[in-house]
Amino acid sequence: MTNQDELDTILAGHMGREGALLPILHDVQAAFGYVSEEVVRRIAQALNLTRAEVHGVVSFYHDFREAPEYRPVLKLCRAESCQARGVEAMVAALPENPRVAVETVYCLGLCSVGPAAMIGHEVHGRLDAARLGALVESLA
């Protein structure tokens, strides 16, 4: 199936739904890894919106990427509760690894077992500098 067909399938699946734009963008993000300009154009056409409106939504939300991220992503929580458990010192001690994208999130809801991280849908708690380093290594 080409990307074109896949996009058509996604759009068809959401037509007629109330407030369809976010569910469509989630599906696009999951299928293609990012929301390209061409996809923005097609979504705008399908929902009878302007490209500016769709672009505005894509750029507003942290989850939607406008360019692909090919590296594996580790989402590290750096909100207050994980800060109180020492996440900032762990970040400072983390060796650079160009093969892994370590991204900041504000809260995974694991505040009682932080510092916490998420890889895909897999959650990791009670991290320390060594365990975080090992997690990043395991993705590289």
Next chain:
Amino acid sequence: MTTVRISDDAAALACGADAVAAAFAKAGCMVERVSSWGMHWLEPLAEIEGQGFGPLTAEDVASVLAGTSEKAIGTIAEHPFIARQQRFTFARAGKTRPLSLDDYAANGGWAGLKRARELGPEATIAEVTNSGLRGRGGAGFPAGIKWTTVANAPGPVKYIVCNADEGDSATFADRMVMEGDPFMLIEGLAIAGHAVGAGKGYIYVRSEYPHAITKLQSAIALAVPYIAPFEVEVRVGAGSYVCGEETSLLNSLEGKRGEVRAKPPLPALEGLFGKPTVVNNVLTLAAVPFILANGAQAYSDVGFGRSRGTMPIQLAGNIKHGGLYEVGFGITLGELVNDIGGGTATGRPVRAVQVGGPLGAFHPPADFPLPFDYEAFAAADGLIGHAGLTVFDESADMSAQARFAMSFCAAESCGKCTPCRIGSTRGVELIDRIRARAGRAADKVETLPQMHNARKAPRSLAEDVTLLEDLCETMKFGSLCALGGFTPYPVLSALKHWPEDFGVGTPAQEAAE
């Protein structure tokens, strides 16, 4: 065959519950995945015939089964952390399999919805009003009044929207409800729909909670025959903190940028797609089945002042016994941190406790006698918010925390109103200067001869601090929503209680100088 019960709550999974469960299964046990008791420092916690063992690793399994484990904690239900709670909303926590309709029905499930249908819409709303239930999302607005407004609003189409965009650090009670007892939340939505005449409910869940999303979707599919003709749908957020504000949540649900709307019109009258809408937090809706099943009186008998019922309090951050503690309002902050939480995990003295997430004030140990109550915290320049406590030990740098509060606001501002959008960025710069004790020299434009009124002298530290206070006042009173409006709480409380971290002498010292 031995039956072992282990939680599949995300907090347990993050601590390795799956590996422990697999080890028990390999040892020939029957493993049941249940909700979490809320004793997160003991996760992964295994329960065998009421006896608890935790925190376990796969290596501990043999000794647990042999009865020689040093990680035995005795009967879970009698553990002081559990025995001292008053669990209304979390009555089933640890006891039921989240997606088992049988477990739910056998433990009081659907009784609230059944009674609501017998009572009829008006009497259902009266029960909620009489219970004294207030919005658990943070604002504390009486739920019954909101429901009445929506019920009386004209129009055939109305909505129930459940705010499950639990973005505050230190809060995870919503997540535990959705993952551990999803039918209760669905029942709460169905009761609300029945009461106000809404046919459809949306649960807006943040994308950082993939486990909650999956569980809810499965639970909704199973619950269809129980709640019909009412329909519930899960919608997933996209990583925006401000979408936890009710009007930006509505915009997000409509497929727009999550920008805040000016009020009025109230969402109760013109909410989702312009229709009358009840927007309630997960914990508000989750409290409703209990109220209907047991009566308003049973709920309002517990509490303190105008804060009735129980609050699921979340103990997090640098705390020894982190987890979920549901109790009637009125318990003091000190009891929560020291007696129940056991002090800091690092064993060092407590320096600050942030109550209510990133927009809540930092409280020093001197505030420990404060009773947990909406009004008492407001009087102490703080807020309860979603009842999350982040404990910091003495290593915390409070001016750095104040800076973080501003930078968080800058990162998450929706951009609609100026005090929040620009003020937060200026706040970061200002706190950076204060922290660097740099002062501020006049810039190029200010030194131009045409700028007669601009000041030419550098600004002193004391003047920068005054400016920060002014900025906070502007944000507090000039912002459209709580993000810009409450960011000053952590900033000003840090400045007030720990001026030494900002390089400012204590007020007493300054007076002496």
